[in-house]
Amino acid sequence: MKRVFISFDYDHDEILKNFLVGQAKLPDSPFELADWSIKEHIDGNWKAKAATRIRSVDVVAVICGRHTNTATGVSAEVQIAQAEGKPYFLLNGYKDVACVKPTAAKPADKIYSWTWPNLKVLIVAWN
Numbered sequence: 001m002k003r004v005f006i007s008f009d010y011d012h013d014e015i016l017k018n019f020l021v022g023q024a025k026l027p028d029s030p031f032e033l034a035d036w037s038i039k040e041h042i043d044g045n046w047k048a049k050a051a052t053r054i055r056s057v058d059v060v061a062v063i064c065g066r067h068t069n070t071a072t073g074v075s076a077e078v079q080i081a082q083a084e085g086k087p088y089f090l091l092n093g094y095k096d097v098a099c100v101k102p103t104a105a106k107p108a109d110k111i112y113s114w115t116w117p118n119l120k121v122l123i124v125a126w127n
Contacts, residue, residue, distance in 0.1 A: 002123050003034040005054050007078065007088075007102075008063040009071035016063045016093040023119065031123045051080050059123060060088035064099040064111050075104035089122045 004024070008017045024033045034057045054060060060081040068074055081088045082104070090111040092099045099111060112118055 002031040002059060003057040004031045004123060005034055005057040005060045005077075005081075006063065007060055007074050007081075008093075009065055009068050009074055011071070012067045013063055013065040013093055016065065020061065020063065023116065026116075028120075030120055047076060047080065050077055051084065054080050054086055055084055057086065060086055061119075061123070062088055062090045062102060062105075063093045063114075064090050064101060065093040066097055066099060068102050069100045071102060074102040078102050078104040091119070091122075 006017055006020055008014070021033060023029060024031055034053070054077065060077065062068075062074060062078060078088060080086075090101060090105060090109055091114045092111045093114065095114075101109060101111060112122060
């Protein structure tokens with residue numbers, strides 16, 4: 001069972017986090033949610049808490065929405081995952097809406113379609 005940290009834009013996409021929480025509870029889910037984003041002012045203490053949480057997981061799922069590029073917390077969590085050497089992937093949060101990457105994402109980072117089969121493959125793929 002893979003442990004997953006969810007990074008998402010609290011101000012615009014909390015419903016998407018709830019959808020992922022629901023999927024984690026499905027009988028054929030290959031993952032459990034270890035933790036998710038912290039809604040606190042971003043300072044040194046916040047980043048230390050996030051780093052501790054991200055270090056304890058296998059992979060970070062970054063849910064992308066319409067405003068993810070302005071979500072400083074999401075970019076900070078992606079930077080922490082990168083610094084800690086944790087794999088992460090970007091999920092397209094909305095099917096019929098243009099979703100954007102966090103600013104800390106690398107140019108080569110792809111935003112994957114959020115389907116149950118894709119999600120399972122993305123999570124299991126990380127060793």
